[in-house]
Amino acid sequence: MARSTWCTDQLRDALRSFVVQFLARPDGVLVLDETAFLKKGRMSAGVAPQYAGITGQIENCQVAVFCAYASDTGRALIDRELYLPAAWCQDAGRCRTARIPKPRAKAVVTKPKLGRRMVERCRRAKVPFGWMAADSAYGQDRKLRSALERRRIPYVMAVPVDETVSTHGTGSLRVDKLAARIPLIFERRSCGKGAKGLRSYDWALAEVTWPGGAENGPRRGCIHLLLVRRSITDPAQIAYFAVHAKVSTPIGEIVRVMGLRWSIEDCFETAKSDCGLDHYEVRTWDAWHRHITLSMAALAFLTITDTRSRDLEDPTEPVQLPAPSDLTRVLEKGGRRAALKN
Structure with a gap:
């Protein structure tokens, strides 16, 4: 090496x-x-x-x-x-x-x-x-969020509880304080399979403005959202995610992306x-x-x-191997010549 x-x-x-x-x-x-x-x-x-x-x-x-x-x-x-x-x-x-x-x-x-x-x-x-x-190590980096937004790349990234976010009615607040002040409608959804089956949580979205992105909020055709994930077994366990997505993106798609993380x-x-x-x-x-x-x-x-x-439709069907490439033929000829010399 x-x-x-x-x-x-x-x-x-x-x-x-x-x-x-x-x-x-x-x-x-x-x-x-x-x-x-x-x-x-x-x-x-x-x-x-x-x-x-x-x-x-x-x-x-x-x-x-x-x-x-x-x-x-x-x-x-x-x-x-x-x-x-x-x-x-x-x-x-x-x-x-x-x-x-x-x-x-x-x-x-x-x-x-x-x-x-x-x-x-x-x-x-x-x-x-x-x-x-x-995860939050990258989600809290405002330069990264800004770079993605300039290129119109949608993202779902975890943020720590002390990350600030703002709305028209509340001004700038920590994400945990904001989530406690505004009405949230939770939906129970699965974000994919885990070791013990489907990973199901309660999810809610709120329209916000994330700092560090475009100067006047999200770019045209896009929206900033706060995604809140709440544990079913322990409602006190709550996680927060910064979302930049196209307008009218359904919550199911955002949850799918979060699950693929x-x-x-x-x-x-x-x-x-x-x-x-x-x-x-x-x-x-x-x-x-x-x-x-x-x-x-x-x-x-x-x-x-x-x-x-x-994805094979019929595993019993014999696989048709591709024809040898020109490089393979050259190598085979070289091997035969070497064998003849020996």
Whole structure:
């Protein structure tokens, strides 16, 4: 991994095209999230004492931001980037040892900004998607929300209870205070299947204005909404989500998108258990990206193979293999010539 010369970004682009070919739908969802890789030493690129979501506390670890593509057809990881803490950006010698590119090591790039770059790469590659979803670490980033709104990308992103939002009648308030003051009509809906069956909650929507977006509120044809999720078994458990969507978008569609946000957690779990996403002993920047991208490719292959197998109309019908490509013929001829010489 450390001595290879192949380009990880080219493999990432090929992987993304492969996933789009088989899983893409116009209502697909890009999901941003991060995961941690626990480490014991301090030589691996980007390793530092930082918050690790897998343990819920500060750990010596690497943290990476990922982008997943999720639809009703399937889900897969399509982009990744290692987060570089400030301590690394302030130590040029340490960055050189880990072979971190100079442009990347010059200044700290926040995790939401890494996410914005991934969404922009998907746009430039013309990936068909209708929504963006993320947890509160990204939902509270107003620059990310603003960037999505400028590009008219609908989103459903969790926000913390202390995030402020405003309405014409109340002015600016924390989301939990606003939800307690205004009348909300809850609907019981499922946001998808979980390990224990359907994940059902009570949901409500309120029209609001989110700060950090367009200067005069949402752009023409779009609307800002506050989505409130309440637990059925414990009504005190309430979560809040910032929504930017087209006018007249039904609540069922918004709940569907919110449910697909959890698909990236499934990707992390499967990639780590079946594809070795966190099973590596590399230290340099390029070697890390090579290993992670290969693991993502393995996950995409398994996901799409499983999806296509389930969609077969008649499993007993023999599969017609495609004719060998020109490259295969060349390789076969070369092999036969070598055998004749021997």
